[in-house]
Every structure is written in C-alpha cells, then in structure tokens.
Amino acid sequence: MVKIHERKFVSADPEKCVGCQICEYICSWTKEKGFNPLKSRIRVVRVNQLANMAVTCRRCEDPPCVAACPRDALTQSEETGTIILDVDKCNGCGWCIEACDYGAIMLHPETKVVHVCDLCKDEADGPQCIKWCPEEALTLVTSDVLAQKARISAVKKLFQEAKKKK
Amino acid sequence: MHGYAGKVLYIDLNTGKTRVEPLKMDYAKKYVGGIGLGMRLWLDNSKAGVDPLSPENPLVLALGPISGTIFPTGGNGHAFVAKSPATLCIGEAVAHGTFGSEMKRAGYDAVVLEGKAEKPVYLWIDDDSVQLLDATHLLGKSPSETEDAIKEELGDYYVRVAAIGLAGEKLSKIASIINEKTRAAGRTGMGAVMGSKNIKAIAVRGTHDVVPAKPDEFMEMVKEFHERMKGPATRKYRTLGTTENVLVHNALYCMPTRNYNNAHFEEAEKVSGEVVNEKYLVKILGCSSCAMRCEHEVVVPEGPYRGTMSRIEYETLWAMGPYCGIDRLDAIIKGIEIATYYGMDGVSAGVTVGFVMDCYENGILTKKDLDGIEANFGNSEALIQLLEKMGKREGIGDILADGVRVAAQKIGKGSEKLAQHIKGLEVTGYDLRCLKTAALGFAVSFRGADHNRHGAYAFDIKGKVDRLKAEKGRGKMVRDMENLYALIDSFIVCKFSRGTYYKGLADMAKLYSLVTGIDMTGEELDKSGARINTVARLINIREGLGRKDDTLPWKAMNMPIPDEGPVKGAVVTQEELDLLLDDYYTSRGWTLEGVPTAATLKELGMEGLTKIVKGKQEA
Numbered sequence: 001m002v003k004i005h006e007r008k009f010v011s012a013d014p015e016k017c018v019g020c021q022i023c024e025y026i027c028s029w030t031k032e033k034g035f036n037p038l039k040s041r042i043r044v045v046r047v048n049q050l051a052n053m054a055v056t057c058r059r060c061e062d063p064p065c066v067a068a069c070p071r072d073a074l075t076q077s078e079e080t081g082t083i084i085l086d087v088d089k090c091n092g093c094g095w096c097i098e099a100c101d102y103g104a105i106m107l108h109p110e111t112k113v114v115h116v117c118d119l120c121k122d123e124a125d126g127p128q129c130i131k132w133c134p135e136e137a138l139t140l141v142t143s144d145v146l147a148q149k150a151r152i153s154a155v156k157k158l159f160q161e162a163k164k165k166k
Numbered sequence: 167m168h169g170y171a172g173k174v175l176y177i178d179l180n181t182g183k184t185r186v187e188p189l190k191m192d193y194a195k196k197y198v199g200g201i202g203l204g205m206r207l208w209l210d211n212s213k214a215g216v217d218p219l220s221p222e223n224p225l226v227l228a229l230g231p232i233s234g235t236i237f238p239t240g241g242n243g244h245a246f247v248a249k250s251p252a253t254l255c256i257g258e259a260v261a262h263g264t265f266g267s268e269m270k271r272a273g274y275d276a277v278v279l280e281g282k283a284e285k286p287v288y289l290w291i292d293d294d295s296v297q298l299l300d301a302t303h304l305l306g307k308s309p310s311e312t313e314d315a316i317k318e319e320l321g322d323y324y325v326r327v328a329a330i331g332l333a334g335e336k337l338s339k340i341a342s343i344i345n346e347k348t349r350a351a352g353r354t355g356m357g358a359v360m361g362s363k364n365i366k367a368i369a370v371r372g373t374h375d376v377v378p379a380k381p382d383e384f385m386e387m388v389k390e391f392h393e394r395m396k397g398p399a400t401r402k403y404r405t406l407g408t409t410e411n412v413l414v415h416n417a418l419y420c421m422p423t424r425n426y427n428n429a430h431f432e433e434a435e436k437v438s439g440e441v442v443n444e445k446y447l448v449k450i451l452g453c454s455s456c457a458m459r460c461e462h463e464v465v466v467p468e469g470p471y472r473g474t475m476s477r478i479e480y481e482t483l484w485a486m487g488p489y490c491g492i493d494r495l496d497a498i499i500k501g502i503e504i505a506t507y508y509g510m511d512g513v514s515a516g517v518t519v520g521f522v523m524d525c526y527e528n529g530i531l532t533k534k535d536l537d538g539i540e541a542n543f544g545n546s547e548a549l550i551q552l553l554e555k556m557g558k559r560e561g562i563g564d565i566l567a568d569g570v571r572v573a574a575q576k577i578g579k580g581s582e583k584l585a586q587h588i589k590g591l592e593v594t595g596y597d598l599r600c601l602k603t604a605a606l607g608f609a610v611s612f613r614g615a616d617h618n619r620h621g622a623y624a625f626d627i628k629g630k631v632d633r634l635k636a637e638k639g640r641g642k643m644v645r646d647m648e649n650l651y652a653l654i655d656s657f658i659v660c661k662f663s664r665g666t667y668y669k670g671l672a673d674m675a676k677l678y679s680l681v682t683g684i685d686m687t688g689e690e691l692d693k694s695g696a697r698i699n700t701v702a703r704l705i706n707i708r709e710g711l712g713r714k715d716d717t718l719p720w721k722a723m724n725m726p727i728p729d730e731g732p733v734k735g736a737v738v739t740q741e742e743l744d745l746l747l748d749d750y751y752t753s754r755g756w757t758l759e760g761v762p763t764a765a766t767l768k769e770l771g772m773e774g775l776t777k778i779v780k781g782k783q784e785a
Contacts, residue, residue: 018459020452021264025236029385034375035235036271037324049347049463049475050449109373134392134457 004061007081008140010042010117010127012054016137019044019052023129023138030120030128038109041117042129054129054138057083057104057117068099083116090114168379169231169682170194171273174207177289177296179363180221180281184296189275194231195684196771199275200656201258202698204228204247205705207276214708218251219337219362221282227269227368230658231682234270234376237388238395238666241267241455243658250354252339252569253590253614255706257354260655264454265345268326271372283364288316291370301366306332308507309344316369329367330357331509336559337361338567340514344506348461348477352511354591354613379683387680391666395457399665403460408480409439411595418627419731420597421484424491424543425524426586426721429597430729433493441495442478453660460662464499471500478502484595485516490523491543501549508557514569517592519552521570524584530577537561586719589614589711598722600733601626602636606746607644609716612702618661620647634733636742641749649695656698696754697770700762704778713760716747757783
C-alpha cells in the first residue's frame with residue numbers, strides 16, 4: 001500500500017487558477033473524445049468572481065467514498081491510491097458522492113455511474129489537465145509538498161509585508 | 167453535424183409555445199453564426215419599421231460554430247441581435263464568459279424570442295426542455311442577484327444565466343444583458359428589448375458533447391494557438407489590460423475628455439491602467455476555454471467606496487473618468503459597479519453623465535433640473551448620484567436613462583450639439599477629430615458609434631497612416647477590418663485574440679473547416695464578412711437609414727481640438743467625411759448613397775434580398 005506521504009494528486013493553486021475550464025475540456029476530451037464539462041473528472045469552482053479553483057480527487061487515506069459504497073463498487077488501488085470503479089456493480093446511488101468532502105466523485109450524465117480522476121493512467125505523459133493548464137496552476141503533489149509550498153508562500157508574504165513596513 | 171448544433175429554437179412568448187427548426191445550412195455557410203446568423207434570422211422574422219420595444223421585434227440569441235469547443239477564446243461567446251431602441255436600426259451586442267458554450271451544449275445555434283410574455287418570466291432551457299418560469303420575485307434584482315437566485319431555485323450551481331437589471335425592466339435604451347455577474351452584452355440597448363418582452367433572465371444547462379469534425383488536426387491547431395496565446399500578440403490583455411490605453415491615448419491627444427471639450431486629460435496619470443493594476447487589481451479571470459485571460463477584477467481597498475468590486479476595462483474607465491473630467495479611480499470603479507448593478511451599458515451611461523455635466527456648465531441644465539445635483543465636470547459625487555438615478559429612472563434619471571440622443575431631444579436648448587453619438591449610440595474612447603480612419607469606421611458602423619465594428623483606430627494610433635489626413639484608400643482599410651471584426655463576432659472568438667491569427671483569414675478558415683468539416687478559404691470568409699456587413703446595411707436601409715446617417719458627432723465636425731499639442735486644431739470637415747464615405751462605399755460596391763448595387767448583391771449570393779433596395783440602387 002502506497003503510503004499517504006507518497007500519494008500524489010492534482011492540486012490547483014487558487015492564486016493562479018483563473019477559472020477558464022480548460023482542464024475540464026481536456027479531461028472530457030481525453031476520457032470521452034467530446035468537449036463536455038459534465039464528463040470531466042476535474043471541475044472548476046468560481047465563487048464571487050475572486051475565488052477560482054479547480055477541484056478533483058485527493059486520493060484520501062481510508063477514502064470515505066469507498067467506505068460509503070453499499071455495493072462494494074469502489075476500491076482504492078494499493079499501488080497508487082487511485083479510486084477504482086467496478087462499473088458492473090455501480091448503480092449510481094450517489095452515496096459516495098455524498099461522502100466525498102470535495103465533490104470530486106461525480107455521476108456521469110450518460111452512463112449514470114460515477115466517475116473520478118485516475119491521473120490519466122492510460123496517457124503516457126500523465127494527467128492532461130496539468131499539461132494543458134495555461135496558467136500552470138495545476139500540479140501533481142503529495143500532501144507533504146503542499147504543506148511545504150504553503151509554508152514557503154506564508155513566509156514570502158510575511159517578508160513582503162515586512163519590506164513594505166520599512 | 168459538427169460545429170453547428172443544427173437547430174434553431176423559436177419561442178412564442180405570447181403563447182409559451184416553442185418549436186425547433188433545423189438550421190438552414192445555406193445561412194450557416196453564408197453568415198457563419200453569431201451576429202451574422204443572428205442578423206439574418208432577425209431579418210427573416212421582422213417587418214420594416216417595427217417598434218423596437220414592441221412584441222413584434224424578435225430578440226435573437228446566436229452562438230457561433232466554434233462555441234463549446236476548447237479552442238482558445240472560441241468556446242465562450244454569444245450574441246444578442248434585435249432592432250435597437252437606441253439607434254432604431256440593427257442592434258447587436260456580444261458577450262463572453264461561459265453562457266454561450268453552455269447554450270451550444272444544450273443543442274442550439276440560435277434562439278429566437280418572439281412576442282411578449284404576459285407577466286415577468288425567466289426562460290429555463292434545459293437541453294430539450296424549455297420552460298417559462300415566473301420571475302415576479304426577481305424584479306428589481308441586479309443581474310448578479312438574479313443569477314444567484316435562479317441557481318438556488320433550480321438547484322444547480324452550474325446553470326449559466328444571462329439577466330437584465332432594473333434598467334432593462336424599465337426599458338432604458340442603454341440597458342445591457344449581463345451574464346456571469348460581470349460580462350455584458352452592453353451596447354445598443356438589448357436589455358431593453360429583453361425587458362420589453364417581460365423576460366428577466368435566460369438560464370441554460372446543456373449536457374451534450376461538442377465534437378469537432380477533424381479532431382486530430384483540430385487538437386494540433388489548439389496546441390499551436392495555446393502557444394500563440396502566451397506570446398506577444400496577447401501581452402497587453404494578459405498584463406495591464408485594455409486600461410493601458412489611458413496613457414497611450416492621452417499621449418496621442420486622442421482621448422475625448424469632458425464630453426469632447428478636450429482630447430487630453432491633464433489628470434490621466436491618476437486614472438491610468440498602471441495605477442489600476444498597482445492599487446486596485448485583485449484577480450484576472452478567464453472565460454471558458456481562454457488560454458490568455460484578461461478580465462481584470464478590481465476592489466477599492468479604502469475610502470468612501472471601500473469594498474466596491476467590479477470588472478474594469480478602458481472603455482468604462484474612460485467614460486466614467488476622463489469623459490466626465492473625473493480623476494478618482496475609486497469613484498470610477500463605483501460608477502462601473504452601479505452600471506453593472508442596474509444593467510446599463512457602462513460606456514453609454516458614462517458618456518450620458520459627461521453630456522449632463524456639459525449641459526450644466528453651459529447653463530442648459532440647472533441644479534434645480536438635476537434634483538439638486540451640482541454636475542460640474544470632475545464632480546465624482548455627481549457621477550454616482552446621476553448613475554443611481556438613471557438606473558432607477560428616478561427624477562432627472564428618467565430622461566437620461568435613454569441615452570444622450572433622446573435626452574437632448576427632451577432637453578432641447580441646443581443640447582443636441584453636446585450629445586456625442588452616432589445613429590443614437592454614444593461615442594467610445596477615441597477622439598475622432600484626430601483619428602480619421604477611425605472616424606470613417608465610426609461613421610459607417612451599422613450599430614452606431616463604436617470601435618468594435620472595425621478597430622480602424624489601430625491604423626491611426628500605430629502610425630500606419632497619417633491620422634490627421636482624410637484620403638482615398640481608407641475606405642478599403644475600414645472595409646477589410648469590418649469584414650474581419652464581423653467574422654470574429656460570428657465565429658464567435660474574442661477580439662483580444664485577433665493577433666494570434668498570424669495568417670489572418672486563412673487561419674480562421676482553417677479553424678472553421680476543422681471544426682465544421684465544411685471546406686472554407688480565407689477568400690470565402692472575407693466574402694462572408696462582406697455579406698454580414700451588407701445584410702446589416704440592408705436592414706438599416708429597410709429601417710430608413712442612409713448616407714445622411716453615416717456621420718459624426720457634432721463636436722467632432724465643429725469643434726477643433728483646443729489642446730496645445732500635436733493635434734491642435736484637428737477636426738473632421740464635411741468635405742473630408744464625404745471623401746471618406748465615397749471611398750468606402752465604392753470599396754464595398756455600394757452606390758454613393760450607400761446602397762448595395764444589384765451586382766454586389768449578386769456577387770455575394772444575396773439576390774434574394776434585392777427587393778429591400780429596389781428603386782434605391784440608382785447611383
């Protein structure tokens with residue numbers, strides 16, 4: 001089982017994300033050969049214009065979606081942490097959707113079963129959203145790296161403030 | 167079918183009945199989409215001389231063939247077309263965001279709204295399901311508040327909404343239609359047409375895929391354009407944004423100031439794009455599928471307008487600022503926020519306030535006429551108060567809410583000379599006295615005073631021509647740019663991305679072919695651009711307009727630029743304008759009265775519309 005410290009997921013930097021939906025378009029294109037945000041495994045949220053962020057699966061430890069599924073349709077890959085769906089078992093009941101804190105597992109508009117980010121496991125060059133994001137707002141990170149980044153940015157801000165005060 | 171959805175939705179608001187007709191592919195090929203297709207459909211569904219605010223004036227919402235794809239900026243535009251209550255000729259306004267792409271995924275190329283709903287409603291288009299829902303409880307709300315309420319009500323936060331504010335409800339002739347809180351189909355009073363139909367908002371959810379005809383080649387082209395979007399062609403929009411124009415125009419003495427009394431604003435440094443970005447900018451947003459992003463969101467951090475939030479562009483900044491002699495950015499941002507709140511075109515609203523200030527300083531309007539407001543140039547409090555009154559049609563605001571032409575007609579006393587408009591549409595931030603290619607473009611623009619129909623100012627400002635000279639050859643320059651701009655608004659892509667089409671129309675033709683699967687060349691596209699401009703001209707002729715209306719605001723022709731500087735004394739004479747018009751009409755294959763000849767119509771494959779100009783084509 002991959003340790004939580006090593007588990008990678010796609011994270012959006014809200015400072016950089018502009019809400020352009022290119023990640024949604026390229027995700028649905030990669031997965032389904034059509035442009036349709038409803039078929040994207042990553043979704044953009046814009047709140048009051050100023051807050052913009054793309055959200056997708058965080059590959060949690062003890063994922064609540066897996067625990068919530070009454071039909072054992074969801075499992076987590078031991079190797080990567082990816083949530084794996086057994087389409088034959090899923091009946092689209094939505095318990096996993098309710099359980100996910102991030103809204104990162106969604107019901108497909110046509111197949112009526114859930115879909116979730118698999119880090120483009122079939123693409124040689126990895127997650128296409130990261131590759132295509134024009135703002136370079138998306139990165140593949142572990143929680144440890146996220147924490148490091150947050151610390152660096154906090155310290156940077158602090159010193160900018162200090163500079164201003166001088 | 168690729169690119170096009172293949173369907174046009176007709177909604178009879180009188181009865182609530184809807185019908186879907188197949189998109190005429192002949193129209194699609196000839197008029198592309200967006201404003202081109204919209205104007206062609208409007209012509210088919212209207213009668214000559216129709217009252218713009220009557221049920222008989224259809225409101226057409228049109229998408230382009232590129233809408234809904236990942237193509238940079240191509241995914242996201244939509245156009246409204248109707249007869250304009252402000253200009254009494256063809257009106258159209260384009261906005262971007264996410265609304266247009268959602269509408270395409272709902273499966274329509276255009277929606278034609280006919281008649282008038284019995285009571286206030288909003289339109290809910292959920293793929294094939296179309297409903298008119300009660301909107302009584304939404305009356306008086308801003309477009310943004312309306313959007314939030316509808317999302318809540320429909321229980322889907324990804325529904326896209328375009329709405330009018332109080333100005334549209336009250337049929338203000340400068341009312342806009344606003345989607346996603348800050349994106350406006352601003353010009354020519356389309357919001358009033360929507361209001362006259364008792365429609366408060368249009369909400370849409372689309373679930374269908376959009377798939378280009380030649381996916382692999384299309385994606386290669388997208389990749390290439392992603393790189394171009396990061397390059398020099400879009401630098402301005404990605405960085406300072408259009409507010410960069412403030413200092414550029416000011417240095418060239420081509421920034422109309424204090425209602426065209428000056429061409430240069432001595433306080434421009436205080437309201438420059440540089441200051442906007444340093445002190446007020448909080449975030450730059452992108453529209454759906456855009457790889458550039460340009461939407462500058464500003465927040466006022468301190469002072470009396472603390473917390474005011476708005477999108478900002480050069481035009482709105484200029485109209486509320488230099489045009490009113492105002493040098494306070496916080497008040498300007500507040501002014502734009504008010505225009506957006508009530509759903510008024512920020513440009514027309516600002517220009518109208520500038521007009522009022524000029525009237526006040528000339529004694530045409532008194533403090534008493536203005537409900538106690540001392541409307542001197544530079545008085546930012548007066549700007550805020552007048553905008554509030556216009557938005558609500560309260561007191562003097564009732565007269566001003568219809569823009570400068572109507573206001574001047576009501577005020578009289580020579581105020582007509584101070585009303586800076588063309589065909590009833592308020593001017594934009596380019597001083598036409600010293601930009602003579604732009605002057606021609608503005609004069610012939612089918613929707614009235616506007617830079618967005620031709621962008622001809624670029625020749626003057628970039629020094630490609632002698633901007634003070636009126637000479638032969640400018641006609642063709644304007645014609646070519648008009649064709650390009652009409653195509654941009656018909657595809658629909660974003661004008662800010664125009665520099666990324668290195669091969670111009672050839673690049674656009676390639677894009678069109680890859681998306682639709684229909685063979686297209688640059689030459690054919692130019693013809694479509696000509697056709698779109700010609701159909702607009704035919705509509706305007708049908709509505710009674712002609713050469714006499716292709717003119718300039720009074721001051722542009724009668725008040726030479728007074729400011730000491732490079733263009734002191736510049737003005738456009740009637741003789742110059744006549745020379746430019748003759749040259750332009752000739753380049754279009756129109757008579758000297760500005761009527762398309764039979765031969766020109768035939769060449770463009772528009773013979774079917776010859777009847778509109780019958781008896782008028784003699785040179």
